[in-house]
Structure formats: C-alpha cells, structure tokens
Amino acid sequence: MINVILATHGSLADALLTSSRMVYGELPHVFPIMLTENKGINSFADEFAAVLKQASKGADGVLVLCDLQSGTPWNIACHHAFDPQTQPPVAVLAGVNFPMLLLSDEIKDLQEVEQAAAQLLEQTQETLVQARLAEAAQSDDF
C-alpha cells in the first residue's frame, strides 16, 4: 500500500481535497500538509516529519505530491526521500493538479513507491489537454 502526502503552499492542499470529495468521495490514503505564511519553515519541517510518520504506518511507501519544484514542501520532502534511513521509502513529485490527486487513488494498492511515482506522473501528463471536437457522424458498427 502507498500512502500519499499532499504538500503545498497555502491552503491549496485542503482545497484540492475538498474538490476531490465532489468527484471521487473521500480519499483516506491522502494526508494534507500546508506551509502557511505565519508558520515558519522550521515548524513546517517538524509538522512534515509528524505527518510522514503517520502516513508511513502500515504503508509500503509514501508518495509526496508537491505543488512546486524547489519550494519548501519539496525541499523538505526530498530531505526525507533521499535519506537512506527513511523507511518505508519516500518518492516526491511536483506539479500536483486536480487529476493527479484523483489518479493517486489508482496507485495506492501498489507496493513500490518508485513505480507508483512513475505511473502517476505518466498518467497525469495525459490530463493536460486542449479541448477538441469529435467527429459529428456516428457509425452503426457496434
């Protein structure tokens, strides 16, 4: 089982989870954590460690979805991901969007967090699309 930490600047993590309830219902494998202006980087780091501990319970891996590469949530997540002591293993993705959060529902039953990260990244890339019209004619070849 892979648990997911959703780590963002400001209230984005909570807002994404609220939106996801409209479409997928509850996502109990997702743990939100937010860096706010009045909470410093140090207290965010402490909070992140506590959330990671919680998300690690019973999990084969933890996948951290960050809003922005090289932001504080990303830096702190990477600190854990690349620490050889970290167990279970942690992988980090940046650029979380609404489809990526929803699609994380499909990787939660995997066991390898690296594989989960690769699969989720690939599926999310397909969600960035431009609207297009389909052909109007409908054939009868069922």
Added chain:
Amino acid sequence: MSISFVRIDDRVIHGQLVTRWAKELPCDGIIAIDDAVAADPLLSSVMKGAVQDIKVWLFDTATAIEKLPKIIASEKHYFVIGKSPVTLKRIEEAGISLQNSNKKINVGPMSARATTTTIGPNQSVNPEEIAAFDYLLQRGHQIEFRLVPDASSYSWQDARQKLK
C-alpha cells in the same frame, strides 16, 4: 450479453471518471444517453472529444431504444451511461433489458437541485428519480451508489431508509 457496465452520471461523459471505470471493466465503447445533450451538437461533440482511445456514441432516449438491441447483440463490450435513472426507466419500459455482466446499475454523481434530497456524497434525488429507482429495483436490478471502483458504496435500499 454485451453490456459490461451500466451507470447513471449526471455529467454523462465525465472524462476521468469514465476512463477510471474502463480500467476495471471490459469496455470497447461507450453508449451515452441523454435527450438534452444529444440535442446539443456542440456539447455532444465536446463530450465525445473528451474521451480518447474509446469510441463514444451519444444518443437521445428514442434513438438509444432503437439502437440498443443491436448493441446488446454485439460481441463487443459496451458501457451504457444515462444521465438520469428516468432515462434508464424509459429504456426498460420500452422492453429493453439493461441486465449486464457487472450485475448491477452503478450510480455516480447526481447533483443537488431545487427539489432533491441528499442521500450521499454528491448524490441527490428528486421524486421522479426516486420513482425511477424504485421501478428499476422492481425490475430486478441491484442499484449501487459508488463514485469510483474503490470508493465506499451503498444500495438503493440503504438510500431509501434515509428518505423516510
């Protein structure tokens, strides 16, 4: 039997949701049925364009009733998605069975509207829809409210308790 999945979803073709189900159950094509959407060529085309790799047909109820026997007789596996239980009721009333290899009617989002009662997360029904669900249950269909394959679910009988 070539219907592999029957769903009610008030967004009809709900891009990512329908592709999520198509990963779980055999799907060679999607038959989407709604009078208002079928009457709007632009919306129809946008909806069909939103699903890649799977063929989508969009019919009004009368056309669906005409086409479904051929669809059911096919060797391929089709998803049938109606915007409302009332649409599915009209199809069964026309003598077409929506029995399918998933052995149930799945219900996804049904938005809150003026005369609806909420029965679950993003799931609300009005009196006409209640009557339609009752009819479908009477016709021997198991009715399961479940947004995505792994999500929690409840039956129409469970929902009925909340409406008393």
